Amino acid sequence: MSSIDIELVSVSKSFGAISVVKDISLQIPQGEFVSILGPSGCGKTTTLNMIAGFNQPSFGDIRIRGRSQGRVPPERRNIGLVFQNYALFPHMTVADNVGFGLKMKGAARSEIESGVASALRSVHLEDYGARYPRELSGGQQQRVALARAIAPRPSVLLLDEPLSNLDLKLREAMRLELKELQQQLGMTFVYVTHDQEEAMAMSDRIVVMWQGAIAQTGGPASIYRHPASSFVADFIGKSNILTIEGTSEQEATLDLHLAGSAISLRAKRPPHRQQAGFCCIRPEDIAVLNNTGPGGGGVNRLSGTVRRVINLGPSLELAVEIDPHVVLTVLTRSSLSASLPVMGDVVALSIDPDDIQVLPE
Incomplete structure (x- = not known):
C-alpha cells in the first residue's frame, strides 16, 4: 500500500x-x-x-x-x-x-x-x-x-x-x-x-x-x-515589500537600490542567481536603536520619523518614514525601551543583511 x-x-x-x-x-x-x-x-x-x-x-x-x-x-x-x-x-x-x-x-x-x-x-x-x-x-x-x-x-x-x-x-x-x-x-x-x-x-x-x-x-x-x-511574502504574515530598481554585486552580498529613493540596502546574496525585483523585510527583523544600544556597524543603519504608533500590548507597531517614498513597518517589544517612541520622534533603525529576502517577483 x-x-x-x-x-x-x-x-x-x-x-x-x-x-x-x-x-x-x-x-x-x-x-x-x-x-x-x-x-x-x-x-x-x-x-x-x-x-x-x-x-x-x-x-x-x-x-x-x-x-x-x-x-x-x-x-x-x-x-x-x-x-x-x-x-x-x-x-x-x-x-x-x-x-x-x-x-x-x-x-x-x-x-x-x-x-x-x-x-x-x-x-x-x-x-x-x-x-x-x-x-x-x-x-x-x-x-x-x-x-x-x-x-x-x-x-x-x-x-x-x-x-x-x-x-x-x-x-x-x-x-x-x-x-x-x-x-x-x-x-x-x-x-x-x-x-x-x-x-x-x-x-x-x-x-x-x-x-x-x-x-x-x-x-x-x-x-x-x-x-x-x-505575493507569498505579503500573504504570510506582515512584511515590508520594497521594489528594487537596480543592484550592485559584492563578493558575498548584494546592494539593493530602492525604487523612487536614494536608499540602498545590503542583503545576503541569494543562493541562486536571480533577477532582484523586490525585497522582503519582516517588521520584527528591524531593530530600533537607542543611545545605549548597538551601533549597527554602519550596515543598513537608517534614520526615520515615526508617523504612526499602534500599541499591541507586548509590542509596538511603528510606521517609520525613512524617505518620502519609503515607509517601513517596524515591530518592537514594549519592554525594550524605557521611553517608548511616539509620533514625530526621529529613530535609528538597523537591519541585518541576512534578514533581507531578495525576491524575483
Whole structure:
C-alpha cells in the first residue's frame, strides 16, 4: 500500500471558460497535517472538493492510497468531511449525529455504539451524547462535527474552513485541539483556510495557492522566512515589500537600490542567481536603536520619523518614514525601551543583511 495518502497529478478544473485550478501536482504522505492556504477565489475549496469527489477534474488524476479516484463516488473514498457550517442534523441527538456515517455503512449496532463513544471521547464530549445540537455552544457543535467525521475511521479528513464561524478565543483554542486530535489519531488532515495564522499554528506543511496555481509549498517556518515571491511574502504574515530598481554585486552580498529613493540596502546574496525585483523585510527583523544600544556597524543603519504608533500590548507597531517614498513597518517589544517612541520622534533603525529576502517577483 502506498505511503502517500493523497496525490494530485497535473490536476486542472474549469467551469465553462473559467479556469479555476491550473495544472497542480501535490503529494500528501500518511499522517501529515497539510493546509491549503490562499485568498478567496484562489481555487483551494475547488481542490478540496475534487479530492472529496464532489467535483471531477477537467484534466489530471487524483489518487488516494495509490488508487485513481476517477470513477469512485464520494461515499466510497474513505474520507471524512468537516464543513464550515457544521451540517449537523438538528432533529438528531449528538450520539445519532456522530453515528450517522457508521449507520450508513451498515455497521452493526455494537460497532456504532463503540465508534460513537470513542469519537466523543476524542473530542472531550463523552457526556453529551443525549443532547441536541441546539443545546450546544458553537465550539461544542464543531467538536460534534469532528466526532461524526472521525467515527468511521476514514484514512483522510478534509476540513473546509471549519473554525471561521467561531469567535477569536474559541478559534485559538480549537486550533490546539485540532492539532492534538490529528496527532492522537495519526490521521492525514487536509485543511482549507484563508487564515494564515491558523495554517502556521497547525500545519506540518502549507500549500499556498494563488490564481488557481500552487505559489509555494513548505513548512510554516520555511515559507515565512524564505517566501518564493512578493505575493507569498505579503500573504504570510506582515512584511515590508520594497521594489528594487537596480543592484550592485559584492563578493558575498548584494546592494539593493530602492525604487523612487536614494536608499540602498545590503542583503545576503541569494543562493541562486536571480533577477532582484523586490525585497522582503519582516517588521520584527528591524531593530530600533537607542543611545545605549548597538551601533549597527554602519550596515543598513537608517534614520526615520515615526508617523504612526499602534500599541499591541507586548509590542509596538511603528510606521517609520525613512524617505518620502519609503515607509517601513517596524515591530518592537514594549519592554525594550524605557521611553517608548511616539509620533514625530526621529529613530535609528538597523537591519541585518541576512534578514533581507531578495525576491524575483
